[in-house]
Amino acid sequence: MPVFKLSLKIFRKNWVAVSIYIFIFLGIAIAISANSVPEKSIGFSQEKAKVALISEEKTPLTDGFQKELSKSAVLIKLPDQTEKLQDALFFRKVTYILRIPKGFTQSVLSGGSMQMKKTVVPNSVDNAYVDLSVDQYWNLARIYAKHEPGISQQQLVNQLKTNLSGSTPVTIKAHEQAKTANSFSMYYFNFLAYTLSAALIMGVSTLMVVMNKRDIKRRNFCSPLRASSINGQLILANLLFALSAWAILILFCFILDSKSFGTQNMVYFLINSLLFTGSMTSLSYLIGNLMKNLNAMSAVCNVLTLGPCFISGVFVPQEFLNDTVLKIASFTPTYWYVQANTRIAKLTQFGWPELSPIIQSMALLLAFGAAFITVSLVVGKRKNLMNE
Amino acid sequence: MIIHVKNLVKRYGDLVALDHLSLDIKEGEIFGLLGPNGSGKSTAINCILSLLNYDKGDVEIFGKKMTPDAYDLKRDIGIVMQNVAVFDELTVYENIDYFCGLYVRDRAERKRLVEEAVAFVELDQFRKFYPKKLSGGLLRRLNIACGIAHKPKLIILDEPTVAVDPQSRNKILEGIERLNAQGATIVYTSHYMEEVEQICSRIVIMDKGRIIASGTQEELKAMITLGEKITVEAFSIEEEQLHQLRELTGIVSVDHMDNRLVIKSDKGNNNLETVLEFLKSHQIGFGRIYSEMPTLNDVFLEITGKQLRD
Ligand SMILES: Nc1ncnc2c1ncn2[C@@H]1O[C@H](COP(=O)(O)OP(=O)(O)OP(=O)(O)O)[C@@H](O)[C@H]1O
């Protein structure tokens, strides 16, 4: 297989250009891994806000509320004097003062609209949790009161307690994070879009441009090797190159973040990146068939890798890009690759509803690949050597 | 017949690059295709090899019709293109090995052939060089090695010696004669008549896509009326004497410029003696004297009215 062997030699000659991209990429990847290892999501300890609860009435329901609130906040006892309360806020002895007005319990039970009064230190994150617990308790109380008329206050308190105590399975899921969400692997696979495109264009397109030079093509055509055999060997060499580039980059990911390789998410990362490799290989093949010489190679490579990567959310997450940009980006395989990646990273369940948008993106990657190959064939037919 | 071409017509738009070209190349000969730039030599070669579509005509090689997928015919053909076709990414040795590998599978056999080709073009000390590092002449030699390494039965060389220095050129020409002696039929195109005269056993002269003359060297020269050309260093000669000289039988033209007397004569006569006698009897002092037989350039000049080389 002389043409196959020749191709490998040409790849080897190109190795420096390709490896520059890979090493820049690895540098970036390692820099990210140093910064982005998520600390918070591992130890999940909640900061508790300091709350002064002043109740103008004492009912079983308000007692129950006080107990419930004490789980998510530190309750501070303060005398009910305006001046003292304001001082406490000012000196941050408390960040949240909640006042239950007289008749509030009755209002809740009868479906009235009486509100509690709250005074807060502005911009305190912890207060958000307090708001959440307060709303949760009283809204639930209102719902029970409405749907079970005649329920006693004590019964209601017990109901609420069981309902709010511990965490129901539903709330667990809402808070569970996939191991790969925001992980090194997610960033790595997103950036992979850039490096893989660059490596493939530098490798595959360069080979095709070299082999398509008119005099070389004529010279090969003089040999007893069939045209189909020459093309077959070229395609084989290109596929081998693409797979090796992919495998090397995945190997680096394994070295840098082997933990992620135990997850089911990784399987989908791998499939997705492999499909992306396929579509970029056929794009590179097309470019190689369109370009006349190697002078513009690195310029073309930069435009075709950096461009789609910027607008598809490789460097900046897609949610920060505007809709027009994303619309344009959706005409590139990179967009669908990144989209699938981001979704895969967050997967905690692997049922059809979660997977179907991912599979859709993957199918589009395949479609892109097929389209590029088809165009290459059409272009090749048009450019018949014998008419030049 | 190794190559049989009949009524080949190739047009580029309005330009007729080959105008009913017919050639017959016999086994064992060194066939020269001579013509000035743009006369259609490369076009003819490309059409013969099915590298170009042509409008009309038949091409047979080794007695079989040549088509783009006549792979069994291609196996026995070696081609050295006018444009150097080598890979910048491969060394001299690797290049020859690649092109030889298109024909020869066996490794040991190929190694032997490649070594022979390297020696043939004398690129031994450059075998690890990349083509970008070779001079124009060395690159040409690499191009030749790539075309002939597999020892084909038919070798076609399209102006292989452009930019090659005279010593190397002579080596290459000798090499081609050696390949021919080993049994290869050679087709050699050039616009250097000296080369063609030196090695070719049969010559076709082309101009504007047409064959204007063909035959052996002697046959071609016999076609023209011109005989030898005599040049004499003569410092003083009178107009009257020049006139008398022109009147002599067998003399076609006489010019005197820059102390040089150029006398062209008919074929066949012993004109040198006549001229010498005339100079002596008129007591005209003269220095060196040369006599040249007509060249292919003179043939071309006489047929087309223009020089072969611009
Ligand atoms: N691709 C082309 N398109 C149009 N015209 C062409 C093309 N190739 C060659 N020609 C024309 O065909 C004629 C013959 O060209 P060709 O290259 O065969 O000449 P040649 O005898 O090989 O000349 P040279 O000694 O310069 O190599 C020229 O007039 C040239 O301009």
Ligand SMILES: [Mg+2]
């Ligand atoms: Mg030519």
